Amino acid sequence: MNIFFPPNRCVMKGDMFYVLNLSNDVSTMDVSTMDASTMAMYLASSGIPIRVHRWDSSGADDLWLLSDGSGGAWASLHHIHFADLMSVTPEPEISFRDESKIVIRPKLGGLQILWEGRRMRRGWNVIPLSDPRAGGLDGVIAVEGEEGLQAVLAFRVWRKRKIVLYKPWIDPQEFLLSEVPMNGVEIAYSEDMTLMSVVGQFEGSNKAALFILSKDRVSYLRPCG
Amino acid sequence: MRKRHICAAFPIPAGAWDGLQVNGLGVILARAREDMTLSFTLQVFEGTFGKSSRGPVLEKTIVEGVRGTVPPRPNARVSPDRRFLAVELSHSLHIFSLA
Numbered sequence: 001m002n003i004f005f006p007p008n009r010c011v012m013k014g015d016m017f018y019v020l021n022l023s024n025d026v027s028t029m030d031v032s033t034m035d036a037s038t039m040a041m042y043l044a045s046s047g048i049p050i051r052v053h054r055w056d057s058s059g060a061d062d063l064w065l066l067s068d069g070s071g072g073a074w075a076s077l078h079h080i081h082f083a084d085l086m087s088v089t090p091e092p093e094i095s096f097r098d099e100s101k102i103v104i105r106p107k108l109g110g111l112q113i114l115w116e117g118r119r120m121r122r123g124w125n126v127i128p129l130s131d132p133r134a135g136g137l138d139g140v141i142a143v144e145g146e147e148g149l150q151a152v153l154a155f156r157v158w159r160k161r162k163i164v165l166y167k168p169w170i171d172p173q174e175f176l177l178s179e180v181p182m183n184g185v186e187i188a189y190s191e192d193m194t195l196m197s198v199v200g201q202f203e204g205s206n207k208a209a210l211f212i213l214s215k216d217r218v219s220y221l222r223p224c225g
Numbered sequence: 226m227r228k229r230h231i232c233a234a235f236p237i238p239a240g241a242w243d244g245l246q247v248n249g250l251g252v253i254l255a256r257a258r259e260d261m262t263l264s265f266t267l268q269v270f271e272g273t274f275g276k277s278s279r280g281p282v283l284e285k286t287i288v289e290g291v292r293g294t295v296p297p298r299p300n301a302r303v304s305p306d307r308r309f310l311a312v313e314l315s316h317s318l319h320i321f322s323l324a
Contacts, residue, residue: 003302003311010304010311010320022309028288031318059305183233183302190238190248197234197250208234210250210272
């Protein structure tokens with residue numbers, strides 16, 4: 001189950017979206033025993049979640065869904081809003097502060113990242129929905145830094161779970177840790193730096209590690225656990 | 226004896242927590258106890274380049290005595306404001322306060 005944190009809410013996505021308002025007086029609660037009036041439930045249109053981390057102080061998830069295009073239609077992008085009720089609006093693209101965009105490209109079989117709004121040659125910037133070598137797409141995290149879109153993480157599942165890391169002007173690369181769930185990545189901003197923590201398998205055991213992301217590189221800080 | 230799992234982590238910017246002047250890493254550990262309950266602990270590490278054997282600079286119990294079992298791949302997240310921990314156990318879902 002994927003867990004998301006839009007402002008003041010906790011959203012869990014399985015077969016349904018479970019939307020829970022967070023209050024200050026929570027110390028511990030068992031969500032499984034809650035009634036429907038405490039927790040809103042929505043049928044989840046099947047699709048691949050996209051978590052967008054905006055460069056702002058809250059760091060809350062901006063949540064999108066890539067519908068899988070079942071029923072003959074091709075996939076489409078939807079922005080999920082949480083006001084009193086959850087609502088979903090179709091959008092043509094996800095935009096970032098430096099003109100970067102993530103768009104759907106049916107001819108390329110998936111999503112395309114337009115770094116700074118530009119189309120690049122080769123397959124550097126295409127995230128296929130399915131890939132015979134890398135497996136199916138299970139989720140996407142887009143990380144915005146002060147200067148705009150910094151990195152895109154594609155979560156793929158085939159024989160094992162892995163992350164493919166997209167950055168401008170370099171080939172997509174498989175990430176250091178494997179078996180990372182979408183919940184295993186967190187982002188924070190430290191002055192002009194973007195910090196990323198990842199929980200996953202490293203050298204055969206479960207580890208947590210800290211990375212510094214910048215537009216042209218990823219620096220590895222330390223493993224724990 | 227007491228098996229522990231890393232179930233979540235989050236980056237800590239320098240200066241955001243008392244006593245941590247460099248960028249760091251918060252790690253949430255789930256420990257299964259012999260009485261079949263779970264406890265969740267927060268450990269904070271300094272972020273230094275390369276491998277380091279230094280232990281946590283802070284350790285704090287979040288909650289103890291939770292009934293449940295941790296799935297083989299623990300599923301949990303800390304909220305971006307670092308106030309809440311959401312955990313999916315084998316048969317239940319929990320939200321705990323980190324404050």
